[in-house]
Amino acid sequence: MKKVLFIDRDGTMILETDDFKIETMEKIVFYPEIFYWLGRIVREFDYELVLVTNQDGLGTNVFPNEPFYTTHKFIMNTFAGEKIIFAEECIDCHYPHDNKDTRKPGTGMLTKYFSADYDLKNSFVIGDRITDVVLAKNLGSRAFWLNDGRGLGVGEIKETRESLAPQIAVESRQWEDIYNYLKKIG
Numbered sequence: 153m154k155k156v157l158f159i160d161r162d163g164t165m166i167l168e169t170d171d172f173k174i175e176t177m178e179k180i181v182f183y184p185e186i187f188y189w190l191g192r193i194v195r196e197f198d199y200e201l202v203l204v205t206n207q208d209g210l211g212t213n214v215f216p217n218e219p220f221y222t223t224h225k226f227i228m229n230t231f232a233g234e235k236i237i238f239a240e241e242c243i244d245c246h247y248p249h250d251n252k253d254t255r256k257p258g259t260g261m262l263t264k265y266f267s268a269d270y271d272l273k274n275s276f277v278i279g280d281r282i283t284d285v286v287l288a289k290n291l292g293s294r295a296f297w298l299n300d301g302r303g304l305g306v307g308e309i310k311e312t313r314e315s316l317a318p319q320i321a322v323e324s325r326q327w328e329d330i331y332n333y334l335k336k337i338g
């Protein structure tokens with residue numbers, strides 16, 4: 153059975169911006185030390201990588217596909233150049249009020265992982281928002297929460313932080329701590 157790291161993009165692979173919209177090159181700042189630590193995770197452990205990101209309103213006038221996708225390709229190509237290859241990219245373009253199960257923390261785009269081929273119990277979600285932790289709960293996985301203090305969400309979820317505590321493997325702002333946890337569990 154394959155284990156998966158479901159990885160958020162904004163706030164996790166690249167730093168979040170104040171407008172929560174990263175569509176141009178000059179807004180890209182890669183998360184500190186991510187290439188080193190995620191690179192080691194990829195080389196030393198056996199996890200499939202899956203990108204899971206909400207991009208509210210992408211493809212509409214307020215957030216057109218271009219330059220978003222050109223910028224996105226640059227980000228993913230940069231990771232690929234470091235041999236950090238994603239098996240799948242799941243990008244949801246809805247708003248919270250659309251109530252779509254494809255939008256995190258929904259698992260609508262991840263149905264194929266609920267199968268005998270995947271070991272979700274020993275898989276992890278890595279993200280900066282509490283919704284990423286809820287996604288872990290919905291998958292039956294656990295979470296690495298890169299909580300920068302903005303991660304508590306905006307009333308999108310019913311769960312409390314306390315009720316999600318068992319889901320959180322590590323809460324830290326350092327990718328190094330994620331590596332160390334995975335190293336510890338082997």
Ligand SMILES: [Mg+2]
Nearest residue numbers: 160162163280
């Ligand atoms: Mg995020």
